[in-house]
Amino acid sequence: MRTPLLLLSRSCKSVHRLQQSPFFSPLTALSRQQRIAVLRYSSTHSCEDDKSYYITTPIFYVNASPHLGHLYSAVIADCLHRYKLLQGFNSRFATGTDEHGLKIQQAAEAAGKDPLTFCTDVSERFKHLFNSCNISYTDYIRTTEHRHRQAVKHFWSVLCDKGLIYKGSYEGWYSTQDESFLTASQVADALDSSGTEIKVSLESGHKVEWMKEENYMFRLSAFRSQLLDWLRGNPGSVQPERFYHAVLHWLQEDLPDLSVSRQRSRLQWGIPVPGDAEQTIYVWLDALVNYLTVAGYPDKHEQWWNMAHHVVGKDILKFHAIYWPAFLLGAGLPLPQTIYVHSHWTVGGKKMSKSLGNVVDPLERSQMFTTDGMRYFLLRQGVPDSDCDYTDNKVIKLLNAELADSLGGLLNRCTAPALNPAQVYPSFCPQSFPSEQGGRAVVEDYHMLDAVRNLPAVVEQHYESTHVYKALEAIAACVRKTNGFVQRHAPWKLDRRDSEDQRWLDTIIHVSLECLRIYGTLLQPIVPGISNKLLSRLGVRPGERSWADVNFLPRYQGMDCPFEGRALGSDSGVLFSRLESQNLDKQKPKKTKTANSI
Ligand code: MSP
DSSP, X not given: XXXXXXXXXXXXXXXXXXXXXXXXXSGGXXXXXXXXXXXXXXXXXXXXXXXXXXXXXOOEESSSOOOHHHHHHHHHHHXXXXXXXXXXXXXXXXXXXXXXXXXXXXXXXXXXXXXXXXXXXXXXHHHHHHHHTTOOOSEEEETTSHHHHHHHHHHHHHHHHTTOEEEEEEEEEEETTTTEEEOGGGEEEEEOTTSOEEEEETTTOOBOEEEEEEEEEEOGGGGHHHHHHHHXXXXXXEESHHHHHHHHHHHHSOOOOEEOEEETTTOOSSOEETTEEEEEEOHHHHHHTHHHHHHTTTTSOHHHHTTEEEEEEGGGHHIIIIIHXXXXXXXXXXXXXXXXXXXXXXETTEEOOTTTTOOOOHHXXXXXXXXXXXXXXXXXXXXXXXXXXXXXXHHHHHIIIIIIIIIIHHHHHHHOTTTOTTOBOOOOOTTTSOSSSOXXXXXXXXXXXXXXXXXXXXXXXXXXXXXXHHHHHHHHHHHHHHHHHHHHHOGGGSOTTSHHHHXXXXXHHHHHHHHHHHHHHXXXXXXXXHHHHHHHHHTOOGGXXXXXXXXXXXXXXXOOOTTTTXXXXXXXXXXXXXXXXXXXXXXXXOOOOSOOOO
16 A cells, blocks of 8 residues: 555545545554544645535534524534635535434424424424524535435445444443433432432533443444544644643543444434344434535535534534544544534523523524624624623623624714715825825824734634634724724814815725725625625625725725725615613513522
């Protein structure tokens, strides 16, 4: 076999061929150094079409209606998808619903519906939420679809053929809420609401039960060193860094084989194990394969599968950063490029849950605060590294300050007929604002120009690492600076009859509109509606709104500005209407009931 180092100089297609060769799976035949080299290459190098990008959300359980946390996962992925499109990528964005498993089976029973009808109803609610919130998915997958069952069965057979699945007897703790197996050290004593002693998962707080079953096991333990190699060779594979270290830490602990099926007598609502009708495939294996199904597995998944990025909440990191890569390694498939992890929204300091009665309805909130308002709030206040507490008042304060007053106020000032009677993108005068001081601009103005010129690069860096809140912080700071610029020079006080004053006034407006054009362009992945309104008002055409168009203030650099002298777009009203806090109490989420005992 050729050495991987030699292969690195060849096309990355060869790495795929190598990965899929029977000699290659798992990567055990290679030295550790070589394995790292191959994994790093296959995980970071763009194949065939450098401009393909594939982003996914987790697929959502249909046992209950969508809540704010679900919308948050979807908004993060939507933002990345829109950002990549702006950069000229051919981006694919998948979301959908996770419909098999014991908890769905039980929820359907409790609702008195047959499982598929129940799943269809709730799945439609997710779809409705996403459509209402401008989540621009390209694919919506349901695990009850035929194409998915085929993909899961095929995937299972590949693992089986490679000797990675064997029949065994599982005995241990299981949490139906999390659909997860736990070791004794992951379980604690607690009391339920009636005072009865129960066992719960330390991580989620959900009740666990002892289970003893004959089922199929996956040789997870065989993959520890390959997983470590992958992570060490790809420090950006799990972001933010804090979660990357958490995964490395988990891999230091015991990594027992994983039960990947349940007895059909206990779980009927799922995909039967190929060749054994007495067993149902474990819901997490079934669910994770959705990412491959959308990519076209098993026939034509390569274009997308080589470019896969997953957005996941911190509660499902282990499934995505340990189980999933191990399954993929076992099946001889490339690993995801990046797993973007986010933390949780809490209410009153507690995780949102139906049993606590503190669930925030995202549809209701986006009707109250507008879709763009909610998107902006979630991405501006949501910090991937740590949990954030939700209150309506925070939403109102933030949106009034940054969208209504600061951004909306700036647009309003610069397009108001009083200052801009001709309703055009006025001319820039290099003598008034020369590249060296000496005109009418002052030192703070030059600092502002520097900040706005650097903004696209700053925003790009933060979007790439899904620290979207930092990108929005940087944009908000620049908007404040531009407002300061206008305020400082008070163009409304200038004498229009004086030609020099008129040229300076035009220059102030030109610079401010250029700033607004940059903000509008960069904000498109976050608030598509507001950005469209803003850019349309400035007269920026749809074909002039991509990442390649963020060439700020070309006239200052002695170049032509395509917008100079162009008519502004029509005035379609305020950019974002101020929100009132009255009547909010009525809409506040219900008070929390008994707290979980851990
Ligand atoms: N079905 C699994 C995922 C399978 S992916 C192959 C699942 N579903 S879920 O509906 O419970 O969660 C979906 C997403 O919502 C996860 O990313 C989860 O972290 C996120 N959120 C659930 N509650 C949340 C908050 N309170 N806050 C933020 N996001 C949270 O897990």
